[in-house]
Amino acid sequence: MTVPSSLVIEKEMPHAPEKIWRALTEASLMKEWLMDNDFQPAVGHKFNFRFKPMPQWDGIINSEVLVIEPNKKLSYRWNSMGMETVVVWTLAATEGGTLLRFEQSGFGPDQGANYQGAKYGWTGFIGNLERVVGGLS
Numbered sequence: 001m002t003v004p005s006s007l008v009i010e011k012e013m014p015h016a017p018e019k020i021w022r023a024l025t026e027a028s029l030m031k032e033w034l035m036d037n038d039f040q041p042a043v044g045h046k047f048n049f050r051f052k053p054m055p056q057w058d059g060i061i062n063s064e065v066l067v068i069e070p071n072k073k074l075s076y077r078w079n080s081m082g083m084e085t086v087v088v089w090t091l092a093a094t095e096g097g098t099l100l101r102f103e104q105s106g107f108g109p110d111q112g113a114n115y116q117g118a119k120y121g122w123t124g125f126i127g128n129l130e131r132v133v134g135g136l137s
Helices: 017-025 027-033 112-134
Strands: 006-013 046-050 060-069 073-080 083-094 097-105
Touching: 006 112, 017 027, 017 073, 017 083, 017 097, 017 112, 027 112, 097 112
Parallel strands: none
Antiparallel strands: 006 097, 046 060, 060 073, 073 083, 083 097
């Protein structure tokens, strides 16, 4: 199986970009839909995502903020188990809300299991994100 170098997920959500942006950039909200973290929306900020440790993995994802364009684009480095990728969130206002585009790039041709795991994981996380955003006032 040929592994794409990028995983892309697009989803239209019936919420304003500002609302989704809050869930993407406020550490307490990120904890609700993604995982515990010490994120701050500042380019160059190094932070960690923390998950329950598992066999072969300490549960820590080392990250660094690369791009902040409020209500439009967020990007950060995602370094887990010795594999470094880049995550990019893009928000585009639509008539019915916002088109959310997620991309994780940097998968190598021999990383089929990592790609499939990311696809499964991010599909669930984006579902959680939609639930959290739906509960914001």
